[in-house]
Amino acid sequence: MNTNILDRPVQEFIRDRSHTDPMSILLKPAFFKEVSNKELVRQIEARNKCKDKLPIWHNSPNIYYPGKLNIEQTSSEATALYKAKLVAGTSLFDITGGLGVDSYFFSNKIDQVHHCEMDGELSKIAQHNFTVLGKTNIKTHMGDGIAFLKNSPIHFDWIYVDPSRRHDAKGKVFLLSDCIPNIPKDLATIFKSAPNIMIKTAPLLDVSAGLKELQFVKEIHVIAVKNEVKELLWILKKGYTDAVSIQTVNLYPTHTETFRFMPHEEKLTTPNFSAPLEFLYEPNASILKSGAFKTVGNQFKLFKLHEHTHLYTHQELLTFPGRVFRINRVVAFNKKEIQQLQLKKANITIRNFPMSVAEIRKKFKIKDGGKDYLFFTTDMYGEKIVVHCHKV
Structure with a gap:
């Protein structure tokens, strides 16, 4: 993390060049001594990607942007806001914190949020941005989230996890056991630290396949934004054995379409x-x-x-x-x-x-x-x- 990017002249350059052709910046002599032209372009491109997806990040001064891929993989503000409405309590642990968008919105509902991220650079960026955004109830941890839970005496009301597919699993049928962390394998460990778990998966995961891999599933939320499915949310409650309900959600700026049903009813x-x-x-x-x-x-x-x-x-x-x-x-x-x-x-x-x-x-x-x-x-x-x- 190059903190020189946060210098006022550099920040003004990044904001003022949002519509500038990246090549016209890359091909010119260095604009700043401590910040390369390549870093400037990365910041400009990442900030532009946040315009519609993450307007709070885009519109706030002194935000440090990670790579474009991190922006693409993170939750949008719309889906993060929806997730936050599903939780309540005093503490939540985000196993795979990433840029911290979900943690940010969880912190509006939860007294203390713990954000854990294995990538040291991304963890520092998230911590800086939380400070800029005025979030004092989010504590960041750098390292393996599952390892943290195994060694921590803290008990949480909720644990949130967004597993990512291993590179060697690409092209295969999407299974949670092919992801990092391996939720089916680590489920017992996670439940030792919290009675409620929220798992975010890509729409690629088949609902019936997920139900076969997981225990104690209470609800599944299928979230679309402007009629494009973005996420599946799996709500697990320790010891829950009753029927699973599925909530479908289609988010628009002006309204939300919802529909709820039970899978066993569909069969009958x-x-x-x-x-x-x-x-x-x-x-x-x-x-x-x-x-x-x-x-x-x-x-x-x-x-x-x-x-x-x-x-x-x-x-x-x-x-x-x-x-x-x-x-x-x-x-x-x-x-x-x-x-x-x-x-x-x-x-x-x-x-x-x-x-x-x-x-x-x-x-x-x-x-x-x-x-x-x-x-x-x-x-x-x-x-x-x-x-x-x-x-x-």
Whole structure:
């Protein structure tokens, strides 16, 4: 950590060059004696990445930014704020602290937060930024979080962990046992230090696979931001053996879409089917990731188009956690009928359909964009259809 970066002239340079071409900085003679041009570019690029994802960090003076990869891997402020709403108590231990975004928001709800990070440089950066941001109730520890718990007499209300995949596990099926730390292996150790555990995983982890690897799972939260799934949160409570509930969350700046269900209910639910009616309903990404394909339809009294087509329909306009469309016309999937729609431009979505969007655009010469939406899908009779609609 080069503390010269925090000098006022350097900080002003970084703030004033947010739109400057990095090469124009790298190719010029050194601007500062103690800070290289390469370090300046790293700070500028990392700060720019924080603009939308971490506005508090971006807008605060004297923040020291880590590498771009650390910014990409950290939680966003939106997801960190959501996580903080799930905890309560006097103490929390963050095993894999990283940049400290989650610890920062946990500290707004918890009296004392302990931030642990193996990377010495990143630990120092997090500690500096906590001070700049006025956080006096976060204590930083450099080292292995699991080793810390084994040697510490402190008992916490919560333990939070964000395991990362080992490099030799890339390309394989995502398993928690392939991550650092190995949560299934270390679960007993963690529970000795706290009754509640929150685990953050990438959306790549399959929900059923995670349930097989973990014990005492109470809740799973599937978090999407602007309809893109970002995280899975696993809430574990020591000794919990009742049914698991799944909460889906789709965060927008102005509102939040939520849906809750129980996995065992999904297995027992029988969907109702129908041909397309007046309105078409498309669940948001967090619901689709959760696997609530039958439950969401039945809870909202919707009809499914096909067992494997996760689109729903109803004759009335309902409030729904996802996109809603008014159906204009339904045609069979053949060239003559599609050409009769007379569309040169449309937004195309495929659901339970054998062709890709790119193949459809090429075959029917339909450009992307506009106010028309085409859903290429399969109906309850197994027939390939095209649903032409407009967004409500």
